[in-house]
Amino acid sequence: MGAPAQRRPQVPGAARRTRLLAVLDLLRTREDISPGLLASRLGVSEATVRRDLAELASQQLVLRSYGRARANQASPEVPVALRSAFHEERKRRIAQTAATLVPAGCRTLALNGGSTTAEVAGALGGREGLTVVTNSMTAAQRASAYPQVSVVLVGGSLRPSSSELVGPMAERALARLTFEVALIGVDGFSAVAGATTHDAVEARTNREMVVHADRIVIVADGSKVGRVTSARIAGTAEVDALVTDDSAAPGELARLRALGVRVHVVRGG
DSSP states (O other): OOOOOOOOOOOOOHHHHHHHHHHHHHHHTSSOBOHHHHHHHHTSOHHHHHHHHHHHHHTTSEEEETTEEEEOTTOOOOOHHHHTTTTHHHHHHHHHHHHHTSOTTOOEEEEOSSHHHHHHHHHSOOOTTOEEEESBHHHHHHHTTOTTSEEEEOOOEEETTTTEEESHHHHHHHHTOOEEEEEEEOSEEETTTEEEESOHHHHHHHHHHHHTEEEEEEEOOGGGBTOOOSEEEEOGGGOOEEEEETTSOHHHHHHHHHTTOEEEEEOOO
């Protein structure tokens, strides 16, 4: 008999993804915390919390020692498989509004990776003659549900945390194309720093979408508005519009409007 087949890792269900994100949020508010206190805060058993901590530790998001746990500050980016459950209804509404900013008759649309842009891909509907160019495996899969939409998935090196293809191969492919609209998901968007993300290689790949697009639309839930992360994708002056939700800081939205960014605010879920 051959060796038993290895079981593939399973993507956590929506309820567990939501709980894993809640664990991360609690850990980020304290230096460290015990499984017992986490269980009390979340209303679940300590055994459930220990399984959740093991899952997060396997993704290098949590550090565990001596019966305590703390967030791994060296790994600020939450994998897209978990992010998809975070502010799910807000992202769906942002995506629906963003899809209306793709004009009728648009021929070429660029989408980068992220949970919000994946929602945009699913909100496009059957747009006859539209070609979606993306470096996101998730967005490509969502857009391919519409037979009228052509999907181009660029090659590159896979970033497992975001399911994006990045690097020189992706950059060269994008540099040969032009787009009427680029819908860009970000980790931060502010009046001072513009559109930013955590990873420099990802930023360079996304930058190719920006410089070859006629119109740039940023999609970001309110928690990312005003935030600045380490790698810039685009300056604020390059951005035409932002679609966000009503949890975004009003002062930051006012500063963005003053710089000429057209701001669309949807009601949060």
